[in-house]
Amino acid sequence: MNDRQLLRVAVPVPLADAFDYLAPAGQPAAALGCRVRVPFGRGERIGIVVDQPRETTLALGKLKTIREVLDPEPAIGSELLQTLRWAADYYHHPIGAVLSHALPGLLREGRAIDEPPEPSWRTTDLGLAQSLEQLGRSARQQAKALAALRGGPLTASELKEQTVAADTLERLAAKGWIETAPPAPQGPAAAPAPRVAGPLPELTPDQRAVLDAVAAEGAATQHGFRCYLLHGVTGSGKTEVYLRLIAAELAAERQTLLLVPEIGLTPQLVGRLRDRFGGELAILHSALTERERFAAWRRAYRQEAKLIVGTRSAVFAPLPRAGLIIVDEEHDSSYKQQRGFRYSARDLAVMRAQRLGVPVLLGSATPSLESFHNALQGRYRKLDMPRRIGAAGVPRLRVVDLSQHASRQALSTPLVVAIEQHLAAGNQILVFLNRRGFAPALFCPGCKDTEQCSRCDARMTVHARAEAVRCHHCGAERRLAWTCAKCGSERVAVGAGTQRVAEELAALFPKARVARLDRDSTSRKGALAAVLDDVAAGNTEILIGTQMLTKGHDFPRVTLVGVLNADQGLFGTDPRSHERLAQTILQVAGRAGRAERPGEVIIQTHYPDHPLLKCLLQSDYTAFASLALTERRETEWPPFSYLAVWQAEAPQREPAFAFLERVRATAVASGGATTVTVLGPAAQAMERKDGRYRAQLIFRSPQRAPLHQLVSRTLLAVRSFGEARKVRWSIDIDPLEI
Numbered sequence: 001m002n003d004r005q006l007l008r009v010a011v012p013v014p015l016a017d018a019f020d021y022l023a024p025a026g027q028p029a030a031a032l033g034c035r036v037r038v039p040f041g042r043g044e045r046i047g048i049v050v051d052q053p054r055e056t057t058l059a060l061g062k063l064k065t066i067r068e069v070l071d072p073e074p075a076i077g078s079e080l081l082q083t084l085r086w087a088a089d090y091y092h093h094p095i096g097a098v099l100s101h102a103l104p105g106l107l108r109e110g111r112a113i114d115e116p117p118e119p120s121w122r123t124t125d126l127g128l129a130q131s132l133e134q135l136g137r138s139a140r141q142q143a144k145a146l147a148a149l150r151g152g153p154l155t156a157s158e159l160k161e162q163t164v165a166a167d168t169l170e171r172l173a174a175k176g177w178i179e180t181a182p183p184a185p186q187g188p189a190a191a192p193a194p195r196v197a198g199p200l201p202e203l204t205p206d207q208r209a210v211l212d213a214v215a216a217e218g219a220a221t222q223h224g225f226r227c228y229l230l231h232g233v234t235g236s237g238k239t240e241v242y243l244r245l246i247a248a249e250l251a252a253e254r255q256t257l258l259l260v261p262e263i264g265l266t267p268q269l270v271g272r273l274r275d276r277f278g279g280e281l282a283i284l285h286s287a288l289t290e291r292e293r294f295a296a297w298r299r300a301y302r303q304e305a306k307l308i309v310g311t312r313s314a315v316f317a318p319l320p321r322a323g324l325i326i327v328d329e330e331h332d333s334s335y336k337q338q339r340g341f342r343y344s345a346r347d348l349a350v351m352r353a354q355r356l357g358v359p360v361l362l363g364s365a366t367p368s369l370e371s372f373h374n375a376l377q378g379r380y381r382k383l384d385m386p387r388r389i390g391a392a393g394v395p396r397l398r399v400v401d402l403s404q405h406a407s408r409q410a411l412s413t414p415l416v417v418a419i420e421q422h423l424a425a426g427n428q429i430l431v432f433l434n435r436r437g438f439a440p441a442l443f444c445p446g447c448k449d450t451e452q453c454s455r456c457d458a459r460m461t462v463h464a465r466a467e468a469v470r471c472h473h474c475g476a477e478r479r480l481a482w483t484c485a486k487c488g489s490e491r492v493a494v495g496a497g498t499q500r501v502a503e504e505l506a507a508l509f510p511k512a513r514v515a516r517l518d519r520d521s522t523s524r525k526g527a528l529a530a531v532l533d534d535v536a537a538g539n540t541e542i543l544i545g546t547q548m549l550t551k552g553h554d555f556p557r558v559t560l561v562g563v564l565n566a567d568q569g570l571f572g573t574d575p576r577s578h579e580r581l582a583q584t585i586l587q588v589a590g591r592a593g594r595a596e597r598p599g600e601v602i603i604q605t606h607y608p609d610h611p612l613l614k615c616l617l618q619s620d621y622t623a624f625a626s627l628a629l630t631e632r633r634e635t636e637w638p639p640f641s642y643l644a645v646w647q648a649e650a651p652q653r654e655p656a657f658a659f660l661e662r663v664r665a666t667a668v669a670s671g672g673a674t675t676v677t678v679l680g681p682a683a684q685a686m687e688r689k690d691g692r693y694r695a696q697l698i699f700r701s702p703q704r705a706p707l708h709q710l711v712s713r714t715l716l717a718v719r720s721f722g723e724a725r726k727v728r729w730s731i732d733i734d735p736l737e738i
Helices: 078-090 095-101 132-138 140-149 156-161 166-175 205-220 238-251 267-280 290-301 312-316 345-356 369-376 413-424 498-508 527-536 577-589 611-617 621-635 653-669 704-718
Strands: 006-010 019-022 035-040 043-051 120-123 178-181 226-232 255-259 281-284 307-310 322-328 359-364 381-385 396-401 428-432 441-443 461-463 468-470 477-479 492-494 514-517 542-545 558-563 600-605 642-650 677-689 692-701 728-733
Touching (some): 006 035, 006 095, 019 035, 043 095, 078 095, 132 140, 140 166, 140 178, 156 166, 166 178, 205 359, 205 381, 238 255, 238 322, 255 312, 255 345, 267 307, 312 345, 345 359, 369 621, 413 558, 498 514, 514 527, 577 621, 642 653, 642 704, 653 677, 653 692, 704 728
Parallel strands (some): 226 359, 226 381, 255 307, 255 322, 281 307, 428 542, 428 558, 514 542
Antiparallel strands (some): 006 043, 461 468, 468 477, 642 692, 677 692
8 A cells, every 4th residue: 555545535426335535645634524526437526525544445556536625624524524424324315415415505516615705796887877778678688787786786606696697797897887896795694783672571480490491401411412392382482592592602602503494484583583693693594595505604614603593404504613403393394305315404403412412402382293202201301381471371272163154265154253353353363274376176067077287196276366277286387267178167166275265355354454375475585574574563454374374473463363174184194194283273373362462263174073173172282292192102103113215206107116016025035024014015195296106115113223224235235226227216214294
């Protein structure tokens, strides 16, 4: 062996192994976690050094040399590198793809961490004097660039994201219409200095008890790892607990990572964080530009940001001086990545906290059954905040039996009467229906036909205002035709979505201002904020919406919540359908009654005697969780077992099933099926989606180790299957949907 150092590099390709290279001659050794540029195939890739082996199975003459070491210091620190290697093993995903996923896009492209800020362009007085209308006819790109720059300075990278080419900027500069400006501030926005308007709110006894418990245990363990489950009812003040814990970490010069389900749906939380901590804050989420994401990541990497707030992928943020990790709404399904690297951000947050040796707090009004079970088993310490702030108390829940009451466009008579009463009292109303569009089906009374999606096993949803029918699964769209093409009968819209209910509410209450909160109504930039601002200002009396209503909004004047269709999750085939329904109902019910205004919740159902609804009528999530865990234990589903789901899809049905049949046979032949139950293959709940047939095969085991051993053995064989090239296949560990 010569004196050239060996480096093992993980490259972002769909291969399980890392690759051995020789370090560049005469250059300093690359540390673990550094990015390197390596020859790969006929091109080159950016990889991460994951090991410095002393030996290699390849002949030295066949080893290629790393072309460039990009980082003087690791881009991925020691703790995060260990966590990511664990995640690659646990989720059975290629290590190179996992490591690449943890870095901002610009770093994956080879951008230097310490590169100087990119200069910005701005318009000159001459550029401001140009008529964009006249210019647009002859030079559309130049008009587009000038219009963008009139909103303020932008970098060439930011303009490129708006499809403005570099040569367009050169032509404008040559005309004297634009000029370079000082470097733009780093980050999504220049954050204000920390400030608090007035004194901090007085803590409730429940809040004080939680903070005292965390502080006492932190002192006893010297601020070591501990996982807390904060079960606080909606309105109990969990956010203020987060803020006090974060403030303590900032005072100790330590960083906090706060994960939230969706940044865009929690503007009130982000606003409170900005007001309280200002310039200490960095935000990471998918709506940022690549440059904004890189700037926020770099502030965390350099410890300039002491509070990092973000969605799922922010769990990979650098934390060189970690002090605390918080996962808000820990039950939320958006923490689970559903494609590619299918990780759970909540579970990785717990793993990171353990490796970092810091506490982690999981907060929710409706904890996941896994977290609830972990608390019962003593793995997590459960902290309770069972009382709301103020005199409103727990909202009163009552069920309306739809078989006993007339309804019009999904609105029962008792609910309409209640809305009228609450409006008369000057209060606001939320109406929850997890079904967007005008109507879920377009039906022909003549030939009994419904408008079906040609690519999915699903009906097309009617969007009356757009005069279209759309598939909410694949996005296909057709023009709305009220006359049946088969028999010529007049077709009718069956059922009600949020659009139809909004129209009906406006007709029933013409003096009330009605707004809609769903993906359709908030697709334009700023639309969501506008709706929420109107509700907060009292300009909207009735708000109808989908799942978006459950995401942590605080509406102090809302005193009535109507749940229009509670039956959607009562008879689902997925083992988690009851859990999701209970969480949804209690989360949306929690919007009713804050401060001094008592709340009321009306749940419409055809099954008023269902045990789940009876539990929820007591507003007792603990009772529901105990009942649900008993059912899970009896049926041997998580958290009393562990699952791995093999999924396959293909343009025809046969290849998907043939692939999974061979996976099953391989697993059984390996002997692993004696300790792991193999179920299937079977079609997924929606077998055909977006023109592809989908099937699944389930591995289930009462213990994790045998399950992962069988997955690993089977994977080795599967990668050589000829059938594997005919299908898209994946493995989902700890799936949320079956």
